[in-house]
Amino acid sequence: MKPLIDILKKNFPTSSNRTFKTWLEQKRVRIDGKKAVNLHEDVLPNQQVILTQRPPKKLKDLVILYEDDDLIVVEKPSGLLSVASNTNTYCAHSILKKMFGKTRVHIIHRLDQFTSGVMAFALNQKSKEALKQQFFEKSAKRLYAAVLEGKLKKHGMWKTRLFESKDTKMHVTKATGGRIQLAITYFNTIETGPKFSFVAFELKTGKKNQIRVQAAANHTPIVGDKKYGTHSDPLKRLGLHALELQLTHPSTHKKMFFHSKMPPIFFKPFKNRSRIQTFLKTFEQKKPQQVLKF
Numbered sequence: 089m090k091p092l093i094d095i096l097k098k099n100f101p102t103s104s105n106r107t108f109k110t111w112l113e114q115k116r117v118r119i120d121g122k123k124a125v126n127l128h129e130d131v132l133p134n135q136q137v138i139l140t141q142r143p144p145k146k147l148k149d150l151v152i153l154y155e156d157d158d159l160i161v162v163e164k165p166s167g168l169l170s171v172a173s174n175t176n177t178y179c180a181h182s183i184l185k186k187m188f189g190k191t192r193v194h195i196i197h198r199l200d201q202f203t204s205g206v207m208a209f210a211l212n213q214k215s216k217e218a219l220k221q222q223f224f225e226k227s228a229k230r231l232y233a234a235v236l237e238g239k240l241k242k243h244g245m246w247k248t249r250l251f252e253s254k255d256t257k258m259h260v261t262k263a264t265g266g267r268i269q270l271a272i273t274y275f276n277t278i279e280t281g282p283k284f285s286f287v288a289f290e291l292k293t294g295k296k297n298q299i300r301v302q303a304a305a306n307h308t309p310i311v312g313d314k315k316y317g318t319h320s321d322p323l324k325r326l327g328l329h330a331l332e333l334q335l336t337h338p339s340t341h342k343k344m345f346f347h348s349k350m351p352p353i354f355f356k357p358f359k360n361r362s363r364i365q366t367f368l369k370t371f372e373q374k375k376p377q378q379v380l381k382f
Contacts (some may be wrong), residue, residue: 091127092130093105100156114142116140116141119135140298147183149160149164150180150185157339158211158339161206162210166201171198176193193211196220206346206347207333222335230330231332232288233291234299234333234335238311243274243276245272246258246305251269258296271298271302274289275289281357297315299328312324322356323353349372
């Protein structure tokens, strides 16, 4: 028999008692399916303790999908910068800095301004280093979905070399050396219509505008992407969404996944949506909860 607080501390050693109390108030901690009401209530070895995912919380232009003492995961809308630019300081990073303090929120990866979806920030230096290492080692997994012009083969891989021109635009090149960057993306075509394709992508590398420039080089640009030569805009926005982020928690070392729902407008170009809906259900069926060790 153990007090509930001891189990929580074992599973979340960097979290505070205040955080644990908040979880109880949010009815996220359950013992054998019943909500826990006291941090000091006893738990038997044969009982199961579960921490459910916190309901999404709106923060200005962001939706908070997950938060603890080490990281925060948000859903960014299309049009909002991830980090400040030379001409615009309002961004996901600035919103979170106002909430947590200027020195506490650390950037570990980015989304393009007009790409929507899931992204994460570290909340201390140790977590920043651990999470950035996962991106460097390519153990963090990033899944995207996009609507492309034209038809794409069922599945495959794009392996290209990229360089950035003075106008900040990325280009595919056959050259090597210097500032040339290798970009690798896996793709799987979920649905193809007369004019457009719904495609899932997994980034193996994370270069600037990677999926966008590779899709354009394949003559199947992402819809709404004027920067890379699209001819159509059926969604009235860039047709790229960061669907899921998988990473290892920097303190507990547990595998975690975070999912951002597909904006409904992405279905618009397709009359037959059954394969798309089946594909998306694979993400929604993942249980957003953790079974804690006794």
